[in-house]
Amino acid sequence: MENNFAMVAKTFFGFEEILAKELQQLGAQRVEPGVRMVSFFGDKGFMYKANLALRTALKILKPIHKFRAFNEASLYKGIQMIDWSEFIDANQTFVIDATVHSDHFKHSEFVAQKCKDAIVDQFRNKTGQRPSVDKNHPDLRINIHIGREDCNVSLDTSGASLHHRGYRTATNIAPINEVLAAGMLLLSGWDGRSDFLDPMCGSGTILAEAAMIACNVPANINRKEFAFEKWKDWDNELFDMIVNSLLKKTREFHYAIVGYDKAPSAVMKAKDNIRNANLEDYVKIYERNFFDTQKENNGPLHMVFNPPYGERLDIQLERFYRELGDTLKNSYPNTNAWFITANLEALKYVGLKPSRKIKLFNGSLEARLVKYEMYEGSRKAKFQQ
Template identity: 70%
Template sequence: MNNNFKMVAKTLFGFEPLLAQELRKLGAGNVQEGTRSVSFEGDTGFMYKANLCLRTAIKIIKPIHSFPVCNENQLYREIYNMSWAEYLSLDTSFAIDATVNSDHFSHSLYVSQKVKDAIVDKFRKTDGARPDVDVKFPDLRINIHIYKEHCNVSLDSSGRSLHQRGYRTATNIAPINEVLAAGLLLLSGWDGQCDFLDPMCGSGTFLTEAAMIACNIPANINRKEFAFEKWEDFDQELFEKIIAVSLKKTREFSHTIIGYDKAPSAVRKAQDNIENANLTDYITVSRKNFFKTEKEVDGPLHMVFNPPYGERLNLDMEDFYASIGDTLKQAYPGTEAWFITSNLEALKYVGLRPSRKIKVFNSHLESRLVKYVMYEGSKKAKYQDQK
């Protein structure tokens, strides 16, 4: 018997193909890319697995009802007529998240209020009492999405955004989002097949995500809770089986993952977060100024980092980005270097031509993920050796 149902995974701009690929590898059916989202099909166990394992998903929602809607009375009536007893009981709490893009509705908070009224009125009619609303820690989070004249009602199976992995307790100024970090690593082609360096590691997010990719560790294994664990139909035994099977698919990593930062406080925070993620066997963090370092490993090196943008620190951007280019050219042969920046003007001062530029967003900032390939010796020498 096929118990599959439709789900939607939300993601960041530009990560839709990455997320679709992840879903297919996990075994999802009918995977279809949308805008900042990917829809797919699977059963309850797959919903648990998607929340546990996906690196580039922000939320996994489960659509339960959809209908055309043109006014608030129609919205109230459709919500009221749903079988809410399947999902809620009097001793469970709920919250409503609404997003609205419609000529008929202009305020998402008003839509949330109307949906809440319909649900509690239904319980008062059938049970003589109503469940409580808990905005911060609800047992059930309901997602309402109105686009033009169509409304989708979904259950949020994740709860807090899936970028909140659970390992990062210490952060620096403007730390990079964990989902963004994982996506950038995957865009860079990182697969754990060589040594890795983040020369400006901050609180260690790239390092931790790189190690989890290299070892195939489930992205959210350190999370304390998912929203589906509070659902009426939660299957604890099935979830524990999903965790056990996912952990059996981890693999050994035989290379090095190294982080540098010149701030002692950043080094301590990175080490704390790495310890929280149980990855100290794989990652080494040192207090070093990247501009005074040189490549320490033989063979290919994969480098990914997030330099200051000028918004976070008071720096001479021209000099800073020129130093990045000089250090890469002079001290890091055999390196594939990637970094993200929203300071597109500063890229001109690197003094190297990027072999790739990928448009991404870091929060609200339009940014570029750029790639520089540092050859062993010069390109000309390499060409002459081949003649």
């Protein structure tokens, strides 16, 4: 299709394959996973759709130019080769986000400043006027990436990171990023075909993402704005059409999604966020200490959670993780339990052997997403049936 163009979806380390799968399922062309990114092709409508529907993307970039930059002059000249009046008027605003991995350029701030000068000078020379920089609500967000001598210039179609879903207004001390939560759920194989429990739900992020996956609700349907809404070629009618087509694909969910937290303040915040996401019909939250609970029915249970690490929350790690393992072993048969931890030492105290370990990052912390399979009766009996 001649209207298709190249795009890049940025993501976290470890999510490249699931993001590629999401893109393929949405209908993207020429999907290729990279490192912390997936490249693909689509048209303008697909660009809107990707921003609305992708659960594991942090940003969608639209590359517009590539050139070699090995000093200040070549950088300035390369940026000036783009006709910026295609994307912005002299009375509008822009901002530049620069990332630099190069021997020729040491500081991303310096690169951003040089690129800004090139754009401003182009307008001043042509029109006598110049656009200004607005770091908070620009009309155009430009992404510059320099790797060695390659300079890639892209338009940021998303604006604020796509983990800002729009439903979370209340958070606790250590909230989990929404994209990280969605990625953990997809890696765990959560598909909405069993009961679900987050036994330490905090502000409810994993619960909200689990419910949206189960009901096929677009991840960013509650978001207030995307960067492309300020573009010259913004098509409101097309956007509404894409929203409606995505909402037609939502589905009913016939199991229970439940969250526990022992802190009353967390329970209140989680309920607020679930209400903001319009998911209160699907999610129930209770004030309970997981270590005092038991599985509520005999069917299979899918569990995904983010226990405290001792990084920002003060806990007695050894005792906490030992209790966690004991509770799973004694009280939660027929359960697949997944959790993330950045404290790799703490896993020794769980007293159970994980059947899977996946390397991820929670912010700057290297973490593991681990899976514990709790069988009905003993594991041995399971395989003798």
